[in-house]
Amino acid sequence: MDFLRPTTWDEALAAKADQPDAVPIQGGTDVMVELNFDVRRPPALLDLGQVAELREWSTAGGMCRVGAGVPYTAVIEELGATLPGLAQAARTVGSPQIRNRGSVGGNLGAASPAGDSHPPLLAAGAVVEVESRGRGVRMIPAAEFYLGVKRSALEPDELIRAVHVPPATGPQYFSKVGTRNAMVIAVCSFALALHPRERRVGTGLGSAAPTPRRAIEAERLLAAELDWDAPLDPALLRRFGDLCARAAAPIDDVRGTAAYRVHAIGVMARRTLTWAWNDHLGKRAA
Amino acid sequence: MRVTFTVNGREQSAQDVWEGESLLYVLRERLGLPGSKNACEQGECGSCTVYLDGVPVCACLVAAGQAEGRQVRTVEGLAEGDRLDPVQEAFVECGAVQCGFCTPGLLVQAHDLLERVPEPSDAEIREALAGNLCRCTGYEKILDAVRLAAARKGAAS
Numbered sequence: 466m467d468f469l470r471p472t473t474w475d476e477a478l479a480a481k482a483d484q485p486d487a488v489p490i491q492g493g494t495d496v497m498v499e500l501n502f503d504v505r506r507p508p509a510l511l512d513l514g515q516v517a518e519l520r521e522w523s524t525a526g527g528m529c530r531v532g533a534g535v536p537y538t539a540v541i542e543e544l545g546a547t548l549p550g551l552a553q554a555a556r557t558v559g560s561p562q563i564r565n566r567g568s569v570g571g572n573l574g575a576a577s578p579a580g581d582s583h584p585p586l587l588a589a590g591a592v593v594e595v596e597s598r599g600r601g602v603r604m605i606p607a608a609e610f611y612l613g614v615k616r617s618a619l620e621p622d623e624l625i626r627a628v629h630v631p632p633a634t635g636p637q638y639f640s641k642v643g644t645r646n647a648m649v650i651a652v653c654s655f656a657l658a659l660h661p662r663e664r665r666v667g668t669g670l671g672s673a674a675p676t677p678r679r680a681i682e683a684e685r686l687l688a689a690e691l692d693w694d695a696p697l698d699p700a701l702l703r704r705f706g707d708l709c710a711r712a713a714a715p716i717d718d719v720r721g722t723a724a725y726r727v728h729a730i731g732v733m734a735r736r737t738l739t740w741a742w743n744d745h746l747g748k749r750a751a
Numbered sequence: 752m753r754v755t756f757t758v759n760g761r762e763q764s765a766q767d768v769w770e771g772e773s774l775l776y777v778l779r780e781r782l783g784l785p786g787s788k789n790a791c792e793q794g795e796c797g798s799c800t801v802y803l804d805g806v807p808v809c810a811c812l813v814a815a816g817q818a819e820g821r822q823v824r825t826v827e828g829l830a831e832g833d834r835l836d837p838v839q840e841a842f843v844e845c846g847a848v849q850c851g852f853c854t855p856g857l858l859v860q861a862h863d864l865l866e867r868v869p870e871p872s873d874a875e876i877r878e879a880l881a882g883n884l885c886r887c888t889g890y891e892k893i894l895d896a897v898r899l900a901a902a903r904k905g906a907a908s
């Protein structure tokens with residue numbers, strides 16, 4: 466096995482182009498588990514830990530650009546006000562030790578349907594910035610990034626550079642079902658973002674289908690029928706929950722049954738919309 | 752491959768390291784530092800917690816090559832000579848150690864908490880230690896120990 470240690474982004478892209486089967490490693494919280502348990506024996510590891518620019522975030526052009534190596538701890542401590550949905554999801558990842566190493570970029574690279582970053586990225590309308598030496602930068606909307614269980618739109622010679630997330634313009638919530646508060650892979654999860662300027666609500670389902678996905682019909686319902694100046698109509702709230710549940714296509718596995726997941730998605734959808742709506746009306750009254 | 756990094760203030764090298772090997776394996780099997788424990792090998796138990804450049808991490812999830820040129824501090828590096836760190840003393844006094852397997856990771860994690868938050872609330876202690884599993888104590892005596900260490904460190908400063 467080779468161990469590649471680029472120190473700049475250009476070196477990293479060159480290494481990936483020369484050895485497309487090299488597995489990128491950032492925090493190691495997914496990759497090392499596979500190595501420790503002999504699930505994977507890649508011909509090379511591509512350590513991105515020395516590429517300093519991956520650990521930076523910035524706000525420009527109306528988007529927050531979060532480097533692929535920014536650890537969850539930094540998302541929580543530094544981006545809670547700008548990206549509240551993503552920060553809430555980051556708080557539920559693993560343990561403090563895991564959050565010190567794990568990153569949104571790694572979550573995207575692994576593309577697990579249970580990854581905690583995905584639902585808030587979908588709800589916010591994030592765009593993934595990937596790059597290769599040969600073809601340059603591609604900007605892939607999160608909704609088009611996830612292709613299957615642990616499969617993404619990333620090509621073998623590409624690396625994830627950053628994720629671009631619109632700063633919140635309204636309340637955002639993330640909800641996750643698990644057996645305890647810490648160290649839990651989601652049984653299922655749900656993220657919601659209000660976009661008051663566009664009179665639109667974004668959604669994201671986690672661990673409830675082969676890929677993370679939006680509840681498109683549920684979003685359409687709210688775009689058409691939600692009165693942004695009035696209290697939430699209980700009948701509309703119920704229909705929203707039902708449509709979110711219907712967007713799920715889960716399986717039975719060790720963490721939960723498909724039926725439970727469908728039910729829980731509906732509950733979390735109603736809860737998060739209620740929380741967000743309380744904030745929305747509260748802010749207007751204040 | 753050869754990996755060189757600083758452990759508990761001393762530069763150390765390990766030879767013939769397999770590229771997929773973890774930092775934990777290098778510490779325990781190549782550098783003679785068995786304090787950090789090897790249990791789950793998937794970041795679930797926290798018993799291999801060490802400082803990497805001052806940040807607590809699971810050593811089982813760091814590839815050895817990622818530690819090249821960096822600073823590692825293990826449980827063996829918490830005491831100053833024969834003088835235990837206040838966190839270690841408090842664990843002994845409070846009966847927070849039973850079989851001892853989880854103890855090294857808990858000590859490093861609790862040490863980090865008190866460095867960052869000198870007077871932690873119970874909720875902050877629980878949150879900080881959420882990734883460290885103990886199957887003996889039921890955690891109450893561990894919480895007692897962290898509270899005692901915080902009080903002593905506060906009184907000493």
